[in-house]
Amino acid sequence: MGLLLAGGRVIDPAAGMDAVRDVLVEGGRIAAVAPAIPREGHTVADVSDLVVAPGLVDLNVHLGDPGFTHREDVASGTRAAARGGITSLVCAADTSPAADHPVVVEGIAARAARDGRVRVHHIGALTKGLRGEELAPLGALAPVVCAFSDDPRPVPDASLLRKALTYARPFNRPVILRCEDASLAGRGFAHEGAMAAVLGLRGIPSLAEEVAVARDLLLAEATGVRVHLTHISTAGAVRLIREAKRRGVPVTCDVTPHHLMLTEEAVEGFRPGTRVQPPLRSAQDRDALREGLADGTIDAIASDHRPLAPEEVAVEYEAMPPGASGLETLLAAALTALVEPGIVGLPRVIACLTHVPASILDLPAGSLSPDAPADLVVIDPACEWVVDPDQFLSRGCNTPFAGMRVRGRAVAALVAGQVVACAPGFANTLSQVTGASSTTVEVRT
Numbered sequence: 001m002g003l004l005l006a007g008g009r010v011i012d013p014a015a016g017m018d019a020v021r022d023v024l025v026e027g028g029r030i031a032a033v034a035p036a037i038p039r040e041g042h043t044v045a046d047v048s049d050l051v052v053a054p055g056l057v058d059l060n061v062h063l064g065d066p067g068f069t070h071r072e073d074v075a076s077g078t079r080a081a082a083r084g085g086i087t088s089l090v091c092a093a094d095t096s097p098a099a100d101h102p103v104v105v106e107g108i109a110a111r112a113a114r115d116g117r118v119r120v121h122h123i124g125a126l127t128k129g130l131r132g133e134e135l136a137p138l139g140a141l142a143p144v145v146c147a148f149s150d151d152p153r154p155v156p157d158a159s160l161l162r163k164a165l166t167y168a169r170p171f172n173r174p175v176i177l178r179c180e181d182a183s184l185a186g187r188g189f190a191h192e193g194a195m196a197a198v199l200g201l202r203g204i205p206s207l208a209e210e211v212a213v214a215r216d217l218l219l220a221e222a223t224g225v226r227v228h229l230t231h232i233s234t235a236g237a238v239r240l241i242r243e244a245k246r247r248g249v250p251v252t253c254d255v256t257p258h259h260l261m262l263t264e265e266a267v268e269g270f271r272p273g274t275r276v277q278p279p280l281r282s283a284q285d286r287d288a289l290r291e292g293l294a295d296g297t298i299d300a301i302a303s304d305h306r307p308l309a310p311e312e313v314a315v316e317y318e319a320m321p322p323g324a325s326g327l328e329t330l331l332a333a334a335l336t337a338l339v340e341p342g343i344v345g346l347p348r349v350i351a352c353l354t355h356v357p358a359s360i361l362d363l364p365a366g367s368l369s370p371d372a373p374a375d376l377v378v379i380d381p382a383c384e385w386v387v388d389p390d391q392f393l394s395r396g397c398n399t400p401f402a403g404m405r406v407r408g409r410a411v412a413a414l415v416a417g418q419v420v421a422c423a424p425g426f427a428n429t430l431s432q433v434t435g436a437s438s439t440t441v442e443v444r445t
């Protein structure tokens with residue numbers, strides 16, 4: 001007996017599919033995607049008017065477990081991810097201790113196997129302790145990680161980064177870089193623009209990012225090693241990456257939903273969750289990011305999920321650590337920023353959230369092809385809702401979207417054919433499934 005998701009709009013960008021189809025899940029795998037699969041012998045869930053897509057792949061998640069479990073742990077973070085439609089997440093190396101040794105990564109993997117609700121992949125540190133002083137043991141890390149990165153820290157020393165790229169080459173893992181020149185960024189708290197001036201906040205100029213992007217592109221070009229520039233935020237960065245791609249530099253990049261949707265204006269009132277790294281930029285920057293995503297300069301969308309504990313955001317703006325809890329708003333914010341205003345179509349956004357990030361990191365995810373693991377998301381693209389951080393499953397309540405109306409929601413997520421999240425309104429549809437198969441349905445409020 002299988003689970004038949006019947007009559008949904010199936011968007012599988014890896015296969016170039018956007019059509020009404022039935023999807024049959026059997027034995028934890030995609031058994032078939034076809035028009036009118038016979039119902040007999042299967043449990044049927046009617047998903048007409050809904051979208052069925054590969055489960056989302058979030059390549060930039062700061063779970064902070066071990067070391068920061070007052071903010072989030074593997075259990076809460078993966079539950080939040082499942083609710084957001086994310087079935088594979090990539091855990092950043094900024095844990096404590098940092099993921100600069102296989103033992104740390106294996107510890108996270110063990111907790112993910114025990115408590116995790118979605119698939120957890122790992123980034124290994126590029127330098128020991130993310131300190132930017134000496135290389136981490138890349139060879140020892142390579143078998144257990146899908147990329148190397150010091151994110152959220154930039155690598156300040158160009159010579160060390162050059163050496164790191166050279167050492168990383170034989171392992172065929174991309175190096176993920178956060179681009180910021182510390183001398184230009186200084187100790188800023190917001191984009192260097194009108195809003196920072198009004199609020200009396202020290203600014204971070206766009207140049208702080210663009211100087212680092214230019215440097216990192218030159219190093220990628222010189223070494224021939226794949227680099228992925230994460231959470232880029234400025235028009236100049238988009239232009240530099242566009243030019244580099246034309247020259248054939250092996251570079252990919254991602255952007256967060258908050259940089260696609262919001263501008264520096266959102267900082268007004270010192271709202272928690274708007275203190276992000278890089279800062280929310282100008283309207284021109286946001287428009288350039290949207291354009292970069294539309295023309296393919298920007299490859300992927302990632303949450304940069306960085307939850308904070310309530311006591312950490314109940315302080316003045318300059319004392320607040322940077323970060324936004326983003327797993328539960330990744331999909332809705334991306335759809336609201338891009339599909340609502342007609343910048344790109346739904347299939348392109350789904351691609352940026354599924355098979356493109358999967359292929360950047362060589363992850364076995366992001367596709368509904370026959371025999372692929374049945375990791376998928378059912379999306380209600382018309383569902384309007386207001387972001388309420390009190391309802392988050394993430395322990396981080398710091399979101400720049402609090403109180404905002406967004407459109408589009410994951411109503412169910414499956415990992416290896418098991419329902420790992422299900423919206424209350426959709427539970428009835430799947431409740432027939434529970435009685436008839438071994439699928440477990442969890443109803444969330």
Ligand SMILES: [Zn+2]
Pocket residue numbers: 060061062092151152230231304305
């Ligand atoms: Zn990040």
